[in-house]
Amino acid sequence: MKRRTKPTERSTREPSPLRLAPRCLAQTRSGKPCQKPAAKGKKRCRLHGGAEGSGAPPGGRNGAYRHGLYTREAIAERKAMRALIRSFREDARAALSELPARVPDPRGS
Numbered sequence: 178m179k180r181r182t183k184p185t186e187r188s189t190r191e192p193s194p195l196r197l198a199p200r201c202l203a204q205t206r207s208g209k210p211c212q213k214p215a216a217k218g219k220k221r222c223r224l225h226g227g228a229e230g231s232g233a234p235p236g237g238r239n240g241a242y243r244h245g246l247y248t249r250e251a252i253a254e255r256k257a258m259r260a261l262i263r264s265f266r267e268d269a270r271a272a273l274s275e276l277p278a279r280v281p282d283p284r285g286s
């Protein structure tokens with residue numbers, strides 16, 4: 178289907194999405210900020226450092242892990258669990274030491 182309006186003859190006064198995109202604003206050789214739209218997910222345009230594949234990978238692939246393994250709560254929980262296991266082990270050891278050394282042979286003599 179043929180477009181009813183050409184992009185250059187817009188029917189609305191609303192600016193196009195590209196016009197609303199955040200600008201690159203890198204300093205250009207003329208000294209003015211670059212007015213190209215910034216690359217998707219980046220702060221600069223493709224000519225000023227925002228090219229695809231440039232820069233460090235985001236998140237976990239760059240070591241920025243957030244898993245909660247070392248929060249104060251998690252450390253305290255592990256510590257309490259270790260103390261509980263230790264106390265069970267000591268109780269079991271004490272109970273075993275109170276038992277007679279040998280169980281008598283049921284066949285007698």
Ligand SMILES: [Zn+2]
Nearest residue numbers: 201211222225
């Ligand atoms: Zn730019």
